Amino acid sequence: MVEEAANGLEALETIQKEKVDLALVDWNMPDMDGREFIREVRQDKTYKDMRMIMVTTETAITKVEEALEAGADEYIMKPFTKEIILEKLALLGMDTSNASK
Amino acid sequence: MSVSKSDFNYIRELVLERSAIVLDDGKEYLVESRIGQVAETEGFGTIDQLVKALRKNSHNGLQSKVIEALTTNETSFFRDIHPFETLKDAVIPELLENRKNERRLNIWCAASSSGQEPYSIAMVIRENFPVLLDWKIDFVASDISETMLNRCRSGKFSQLEVNRGLSAALLVKYFEKEGASWFIKRNLQEMIHFQQINLSRELPYLPKMDIIFMRNVLIYFDIETKKRILNQLISILQPDGFLFLGAAESTINLDSSFERTDYKHSGCYRLKR
């Protein structure tokens, strides 16, 4: 199932209500920066199994490093395709057999 | 640009003879688009004129350009992931043990395309087996296409290419960014020797290999060619070495000297004892 959140706060609410396995996090959300979001989620052990992929137009190496330091599992530079996401999920050892939606 | 039946047949024979790549009936569209492109960049108005030049052999390097244009270079870092996990978890650990006296390892990546595959292997080694830094590693990566080999040597990748299959952790560790391009670091590049090898011809001298990656290239050949190539591998692969084929490839019905290993989804084969 895919949930969408318009901004960081909404995303935080969503993960409290539903069990989320994977979050695609945009660096530039209207209210909060994606890195802060990831850092905040990572501080809460409840979400320790949740995978987070930063998806962004930022392409500097330092940005990739910052995202990883904040606790992102992976990083995708825009533009991207469905295939790129599936390849990243495979890298994370996630089952992609029914993830083609 | 359209292609006549006789020009299509001429190109098909040429490509078969020079590279063993089989162009089935119905692949006219491929010739039209890809050879049409070559005709344009080489200053021929039509495919017909290009074929005339091919027949007269009047245009230096044209044959190679035509053949390169008809290769498929699709690849990605850590393509299918499982072979690289098997390499890390089983293949290299076993070889570390078996070769601990000689302290040398020979690796051949036999259709390297733009370089993602050999560099993925190099990253597996660097990342997980620091002891191999003191070993003698002979790592050959080859392809029929000089254009692809030059891309391999340049170690240059686009954003789209590094997005595919490469973990962010390895990206920051082993690449440098210059403008919009990503360059693999020198120390990885220097591990690999890039060399042109046409698999459809008799193979040049190669040292006995511990690991051969020959993935997603046999699929372009006819059965006889596949058999001939696999047969040559019997004498190139060490008796305890490992052969990796692509996910859609197999030695079954082609060569009974090999058997598939149990490593899941890896396309990993060994010589029968």
Ligand SMILES: C[S@@+](CC[C@H](N)C(=O)[O-])C[C@H]1O[C@@H](n2cnc3c(N)ncnc32)[C@H](O)[C@@H]1O
């Ligand atoms: C689809 S790519 C496979 C790349 C990589 N091994 C992988 O699995 O991702 C196929 C490559 O085989 C090369 N090739 C085609 N015919 C060949 C031949 N006769 N000898 C050597 N390489 C060949 C092409 O140039 C191309 O780069």
